Amino acid sequence: MQEKAEIMLEGVTVTPALWNGNGGEPILKGVSFSVRSGEWVTLIGGNGSGKSTMMKVLAGMLTKGISGMIARQNAREASSGIIPLVLQQPDAGIIGATPWEDIVSLLERNGAEASTIIAKAEEALRSVGLEERMRQPVETLSGGQKQLTAIAGCMAVNASILLLDEVTSMLDPIMSREVLNGVRALHRDGSAVVWVTQKLEELRSGDRVVIMHDGEIRFDGKASELFRRDSRGEANSSIAERYGLEPPYAVRTAWELQREGILLEPLPLTIEELAEAVLNDEG
Numbered sequence: 137m138q139e140k141a142e143i144m145l146e147g148v149t150v151t152p153a154l155w156n157g158n159g160g161e162p163i164l165k166g167v168s169f170s171v172r173s174g175e176w177v178t179l180i181g182g183n184g185s186g187k188s189t190m191m192k193v194l195a196g197m198l199t200k201g202i203s204g205m206i207a208r209q210n211a212r213e214a215s216s217g218i219i220p221l222v223l224q225q226p227d228a229g230i231i232g233a234t235p236w237e238d239i240v241s242l243l244e245r246n247g248a249e250a251s252t253i254i255a256k257a258e259e260a261l262r263s264v265g266l267e268e269r270m271r272q273p274v275e276t277l278s279g280g281q282k283q284l285t286a287i288a289g290c291m292a293v294n295a296s297i298l299l300l301d302e303v304t305s306m307l308d309p310i311m312s313r314e315v316l317n318g319v320r321a322l323h324r325d326g327s328a329v330v331w332v333t334q335k336l337e338e339l340r341s342g343d344r345v346v347i348m349h350d351g352e353i354r355f356d357g358k359a360s361e362l363f364r365r366d367s368r369g370e371a372n373s374s375i376a377e378r379y380g381l382e383p384p385y386a387v388r389t390a391w392e393l394q395r396e397g398i399l400l401e402p403l404p405l406t407i408e409e410l411a412e413a414v415l416n417d418e419g
């Protein structure tokens with residue numbers, strides 16, 4: 137059975153205001169896209185392709201210069217207008233002086249039952265590993281800890297959909313993995329997630345992947361389809377290569393093996409999947 141759509145866009149066009157006599161060109165061009173309940177969508181595309189604009193539309197942050205149909209199904213979040221959007225620069229979304237204050241005030245604004253607020257805030261901060269830093273001034277937190285604070289906010293309001301725009305772009309590999317794993321855990325608990333990234337090694341085989349290019353959606357399908365080369369393993373025959381996307385290490389290795397006549401199925405995207413596919417192939 138098809139899950140209901142959390143957010144649905146039909147023919148959405150965004151045209152920024154004219155300035156200095158320039159502009160007027162749409163930056164989203166008739167985009168139709170929906171995110172279903174509990175679904176994971178990885179949104180990728182080159183610089184300036186329209187990913188952040190799309191996320192702002194999904195979050196309900198853009199009100200001017202926009203045409204087309206937008207439907208949000210979840211009554212609770214639609215009515216409060218709060219769909220958490222975590223940005224590359226987490227400072228933009230943090231309003232409290234400390235992580236604790238930030239999450240408490242977010243819960244207050246979200247209409248949470250007063251007697252539950254403190255326990256919920258502290259639980260969310262604990263679950264992202266910030267229990268030691270709940271009362272630390274926000275300006276003294278590292279970029280990753282700010283990012284985790286913003287993600288704790290998403291957890292605390294128990295959002296049915298999370299929108300994360302390149303949240304690992306400034307993080308070191310360990311912190312990036314921690315953040316990604318934390319969000320994957322929220323997804324396993326039932327939240328729909330739209331994850332924008334430039335790092336294709338963050339993809340998992342089961343992900344739905346959407347490619348944006350020049351304000352349009354050019355691909356919407358499974359991650360494994362994205363990297364499939366033709367039967368001869370010709371370079372540039374996959375969709376990812378056509379859009380100039382740098383494949384993860386596991387895919388590059390699988391391509392090399394394909395050129396040697398060893399076709400790994402399903403195509404591995406991660407090192408773990410690569411090891412498993414090689415072992416299965418030998419067996």
Ligand SMILES: Nc1ncnc2c1ncn2[C@@H]1O[C@H](COP(=O)(O)OP(=O)(O)OP(=O)(O)O)[C@@H](O)[C@H]1O
Pocket residue numbers: 152153159163181182183184185186187188189190
């Ligand atoms: N308010 C605005 N006015 C004019 N142009 C804008 C506005 N906002 C975005 N743009 C332009 O729209 C295009 C898409 O921008 P957007 O930020 O959505 O891209 P992106 O895919 O997120 O890029 P990046 O990966 O570089 O962050 C860019 O060319 C950008 O300069």
